[in-house]
Structure formats: structure tokens, C-alpha cells
Amino acid sequence: MYITITKQTLDSNYTQSVADFVAYLEKENDDKSIDEMEHFFNQYGEEISSKEVIQEIDGNTAKLKKTEPKFYSITVNPSARELRRLQNHSEELKKYTRELMKDYAASFYRENPVSVDDIKYYAKIEHQRTFKGKDKQIQENQSYATKILALKNEIRKIEAGNSNGNIKNLKDTIKQLEKEAPHQQDGKRIVRGMPKEGSQSHIHIIMSRKDMSNTYSLSPGSKYKASETVFNGKLVKRGFDRDSFFKASEKTFDNLFQYKRNYVETYTARKTFVKNPKLYFSILSGLPTNERALAFKLLGKSGVNTSLLNIPTNQVQLALKALQRLKQGIGKAIESGSIGI
DSSP: OEEEEEEOOOSTTSOSSSHHHHHHHTGGGTTOOGGGOOOBBOSSOOSBOHHHHHHHHHTOOTTOOTTSOSEEEEEEEOOHHHHHTOSOHHHHHHHHHHHHHHHHHHTBOOSSOOOGGGEEEEEEEEOOOBOOTTSHHHHHHHHHHHHHHHHHHHHHHHHTTSSOOOHHHHHHHHHHHHHHSSOEETTEEOOTTOBOOSOOOEEEEEEEEEETTSOSBOOTTOSOSSEEEEETTEEEEEOBOHHHHHHHHHHHHHHHHTOOOOGGGSHHHHHHHHHOHHHHHHHHHTSOHHHHHHHHHHHHHTTOOGGGGOOOTTOOOOOHHHHHHHHHHHHHHHHHTOSOO
């Protein structure tokens, strides 16, 4: 499970409205019949129109400054292994979203406990992903992409009469480079924007910055997990515990769908990797045989060279070069969301 929380982008290229983001989320419905479309939903409603989403989020911004985010978004990316546990991606991910938002509400630190009924949100299930610049496949194909682009530019110059050369030979070279690129899908070089094959269902959630009554600010972007401050002479509790939310999101999924989560799929493992890579690799090596084998398999599918992990359980200190190579491989996998953590 790979979950991100993002605030509204506020600069000269973005409006104060949620309209552009809603339009972006509607892109997958293009050229689909009504029966095939995925609609917005929330805790209690189905088939909510994009017009209603825009009106409700844009109209729930009392006392917020232009420089303050009006909404936040959560993207929930289940791994391929997690998706295989589901029978009906659309319906079961909706069910999961409604339970997840209870975890989200419970992660706020306030004088009065926050419930899901305090959260104004709208969610949408998508079933496609495309390759982006951070993906390992794009990065490792980049040198080929650069050479192909240069050759195509040379062909255009020759066709325009601004250069001399053999166009046929250049086109043959391009064809060869297309075949040699290390990452292919359906016989084609993987490029940015290409849809990813396999199950790619994921969830987008838009949350208003203000509570349902348009009175209180509920910001998951708070730098505090739990703190207290004095405001207008009154003690105020504030904060959002991301650690608690991310851990609860996994537990909720596992309980709903009887999913047995491997160590490398956990938020705890990801955090350990970032803060203490040596401990991360030591824990991997010390897992029970079956769990360790599955962990290596999951990492291997993400493009990590797991041969570097085959060390004795009691050998905590890895060679520096091997450690750096592992950090690089696992780090890229985490960034691209290809490991479900």
C-alpha cells in the first residue's frame, strides 16, 4: 500500500477552485459508456456529479486566506498483490475508502474527537495508471529516448534541406534502439504516458480543509502530531498523526480482506528503510524463511537486485558498496510506488 497526502497547489498557474483537479480525475471516463464510468462517492452517497463536488468543496472555505490550501487529496495505491486479494475492485475499494476515512478522522488531535461525519470528502476509483518520470522503467530507458530524439531531429533537418545524411539508415538505427531499450511492454519501448499493464486500480480522495460545518480547519498537513497552543486566551489542541493514519490504513485493509501483509509491504518497513537502512536489511535477513523468501520475491519484482540480500542472518554489517546499491534500488522502487508500502 502506497499512500500520499498532498495539499492544493497554490501558485500563478492554479486557480483557487478544485475544478481543475476534478476535471483531471474525470479523464478516465472519456469515451466510456454510462455503465462503464466511475463516479464520485463519499461516506453515504453514490454517483455524485463533478458539479456537486466542485460546488461543495469551493463553497466550504470560510475564513481561509488565498494563500492557504482549500483542500487536500489522498491517493491510495494498492499493490498488485493487494489487488489480487479483491474480487470486485470498484465495490471493495469503495468499502475500503469509507473505512479508511474513519481512520483519517481519528488521526486528528482535537479537544473533541473528530469523526468521519465531520469530514467533507469526495472519492473516485480509477483503474489505469501511466508511466511517469520517477518510474524505474522510464529512467533506465532515458538514454535510449535521448538518442532516438536526436536521430528524429536529424531526420527533420535532412527533410528540410538543412543537413545531409541517409534517412533510411537513421530510421533503421531508431528501430534498433527501440528494440534494445531494456524496458518493453507489448513489444514497445516504455515511454512516459504509456498506460501500465495489469491491475492498476487506485483511489483518489478530495478532502475539504474545513469541517462539514465550514467552521473548523482540519489540515492533514499540520507539522504537529499532537500539540497544544493558546489562541485568544484559550487552550487549543492541534495536529494530525500521519504515522497513526498510515499504520491504521494497512490494518483496516488487512482486516477487511483477510490479507497477510509481508514486512516489506508495511509502512513501518518503509520508515525504517529511510531512517536506518542497515536495520532494515538486518530485519529482512532475520525474517522466518517463508516470509524472507516472499519479501525477496516482492523486492525482486520491483527491480531490486535481491542477490545482495542473501547474507547470513547474523551478519548485520553489509559491505558499504552493496548497501549503497540496495538503497538506490529500493529507494527508486518506493518513489515509483511499485512496492506496496
